[in-house]
Amino acid sequence: MTNPYAQLADQALADQLPDPTQARWVLDGKDVELLPLLDAAFKPRLAHFGRSVSIHVLNNIQNGLCPEDCGYCAQSKVSTAAIRQYKMKSDEEIFEGAEAAAKGGAVRYCMALSGRGPSVQRAQRLGDLIARLKAEYGMEICLSAGIMGDEQAKILAEAGLDRLNHNLNTSESHYSKITTTHSYQDRVDTLAAAQRNGIETCSGLIIGMGEESEDIIEVGFKLRELETPSIPVNFLIPIEGNPVTEDGSLTPERCLRALCLMRFINPRAEIRMAGGREGNLRGLQSMGLYPANSLFVGGYLTTRGDPFAETYAMIEDAGFEVAGQGKGDRAAPGFQLAGQGALLRPDVAATPE
Ligand code: SF4
Numbered sequence: 168m169t170n171p172y173a174q175l176a177d178q179a180l181a182d183q184l185p186d187p188t189q190a191r192w193v194l195d196g197k198d199v200e201l202l203p204l205l206d207a208a209f210k211p212r213l214a215h216f217g218r219s220v221s222i223h224v225l226n227n228i229q230n231g232l233c234p235e236d237c238g239y240c241a242q243s244k245v246s247t248a249a250i251r252q253y254k255m256k257s258d259e260e261i262f263e264g265a266e267a268a269a270k271g272g273a274v275r276y277c278m279a280l281s282g283r284g285p286s287v288q289r290a291q292r293l294g295d296l297i298a299r300l301k302a303e304y305g306m307e308i309c310l311s312a313g314i315m316g317d318e319q320a321k322i323l324a325e326a327g328l329d330r331l332n333h334n335l336n337t338s339e340s341h342y343s344k345i346t347t348t349h350s351y352q353d354r355v356d357t358l359a360a361a362q363r364n365g366i367e368t369c370s371g372l373i374i375g376m377g378e379e380s381e382d383i384i385e386v387g388f389k390l391r392e393l394e395t396p397s398i399p400v401n402f403l404i405p406i407e408g409n410p411v412t413e414d415g416s417l418t419p420e421r422c423l424r425a426l427c428l429m430r431f432i433n434p435r436a437e438i439r440m441a442g443g444r445e446g447n448l449r450g451l452q453s454m455g456l457y458p459a460n461s462l463f464v465g466g467y468l469t470t471r472g473d474p475f476a477e478t479y480a481m482i483e484d485a486g487f488e489v490a491g492q493g494k495g496d497r498a499a500p501g502f503q504l505a506g507q508g509a510l511l512r513p514d515v516a517a518t519p520e
Contacts, residue, residue, distance in 0.1 A: 172200075172207040179211040179434040184391065187384065193428045194380040194421075201420060201454075208427035208458035211434035216460040220482050221275065221437065221490040223309070223461060224268035227468045229255045229280040235348045237336075238411030239373055239403060241469040242281040244348075248408030250469050255280065258296060262303070269304045271464070271475050274491050276300065277309040277332065279468055283349065284313035284357075287322070294326030301327050309369060314353050320364040330397060331361040332369040335389060338382035345376055345411060358393055370395045371441065374425050375403035375417040383425055387432040398436045400429055400459070402443030404470050417443075419451040423458070430458040442467045453485035461490075 171192065175185060185193070192199065231242045231252030241248035261278065268276045278293075285293060289312075297308050310323065311332035323331070335354050336342070342351040358368045370393065372386045390398055402422050405412040422444075429438050440452070440459040448455055462482075466472040473481075482489055 172203040175204075175431050176207040176210040179208075179431050180214055182434060184388070185428075185431045190384045190387070190428060190432070191380060193431065194383060194424050199424070201423060204427050205423065205454055205457040208430040212430060212438075212458060212460055215435050216437070218487045219460065219490040220456060220487050221461040222271075222273050222478075223275045223277050223439070223463050224264075224271065224273040224465050225277045225279060225463050225467060226256075226261065226264040226268075227281075228261055228264075228278050229253065229282065230469065231281055233281040233283070235283055235346065237346045239336075239345065239376055239409060241406045241409055243409075246406070246409045248406050248469070255292075258299075261296060262300070265300050265304050265306065268465075269306055272479075272489060272491060273306060273464070275307045275309055275330075276304070277311065277463075279311040279332070280313065282313050284315050285319050287318055290315070290319035290322040294322045294328070297323065297326045297328050314349060314357050315360060316356075317360050317363060320360040320366060324361075324364040324366050328366055330367045330369045331358075332397075332399070333357045333361070334371045334373070334399065334401075335386050336371075336373050337376060337378050338385035338389070340385070341376075341378045341382040355389075355393070358395075362393075367397070368393070368395050369397035369399065371397075371399035371401065371439065373401040373403055373442075374422070375414055375443075375447070376411050377414040383428065387429055390429075390436075391432050395433065396436055397439065397461075398429055398433055399439040399441035399463075400426055401441045402447035404443045404446060404467070406470065417447045419448045422448050423451060423454055426455055426458040437461050439463070442470075442472075445473050453481050456482065456485055456487050 231250050233242045234244055236245045237243050241250050265276050300308055307329040309330040309332055310328055333354055337345055339351045358370055361368050402417055403413055438459040439461040440455040441463055444452055464475050464478045479489055
């Protein structure tokens with residue numbers, strides 16, 4: 168009998184898609200063993216990205232005040248989540264964020280704005296900002312700014328935008344259960360406008376929103392069809408006040424299987440273990456680095472994440488390297504136990520005379 172793990176790895180290394188039965192088996196197969204599955208997904212990851220992990224820092228430069236109704240989002244018009252709403256940050260604040268990201272070793276600075284999408288005027292302001300950020304910090308600049316057409320995409324491309332993020336989030340068939348104020352096709356069209364104007368695309372999904380395995384498979388294949396070089400895989404963060412909260416499906420194993428599936432379907436893409444990794448993968452986060460090769464550090468749009476030092480330690484403890492930082496650039500952390508110093512005091516301590 169053919170080894171199903173070796174078959175998946177070989178197909179991915181040959182850029183061959185898994186068939187729907189294989190894809191379903193990766194997510195739901197009762198006889199799937201996690202370690203051989205992670206090992207199989209690691210093979211194409213190692214071939215295309217070695218052991219490097221690229222670090223992205225997200226700056227939410229406009230929060231809330233959004234006319235859209237995405238059910239998983241605390242910024243939507245239908246969420247009652249207690250978020251601090253603010254209009255677009257000043258250039259100074261945005262540059263401060265970039266400075267901190269650059270100092271923290273980030274290779275990419277991702278700016279995100281709430282809202283349906285930028286007007287031409289707003290695209291011009293963003294373009295000016297992007298050009299100056301690139302000149303100042305030399306980092307790759309990403310933008311997530313909602314639905315747009317060729318006019319806005321052209322302005323951003325001419326300003327030097329490296330990547331436009333616009334997640335498909337879920338499958339076409341599941342989309343209207345999550346969002347009704349814009350369509351799945353609006354998102355596909357925005358990605359097409361970016362590609363037509365020479366901007367690299369970044370588009371991913373959120374799992375744990377009541378979807379079926381078929382929906383995760385469908386969006387994975389769609390991202391391959393769209394030749395998406397960067398795929399954030401988010402694990403729903405249940406936020407008080409949001410209509411869409413957890414559906415009970417997200418176990419660390421389910422999250423790891425989904426990451427492996429995205430790697431098998433998109434072997435050459437940058438797969439990001441994105442929002443919700445801390446709370447959904449918990450102690451198994453570092454295993455996610457076998458299929459995935461990038462992370463966000465320092466938090467998400469409206470929720471915190473693990474700090475830089477903790478995330479870097481997790482990466483290096485698992486034998487991976489922070490991209491752009493050679494092995495050993497950072498001092499090995501040595502013995503660490505929560506709440507304890509580097510030298511432990513015995514618990515069964517001698518009572519002082
Ligand atoms: S995901 Fe974006 S478009 Fe949707 S509600 Fe949130 S900020 Fe608005």
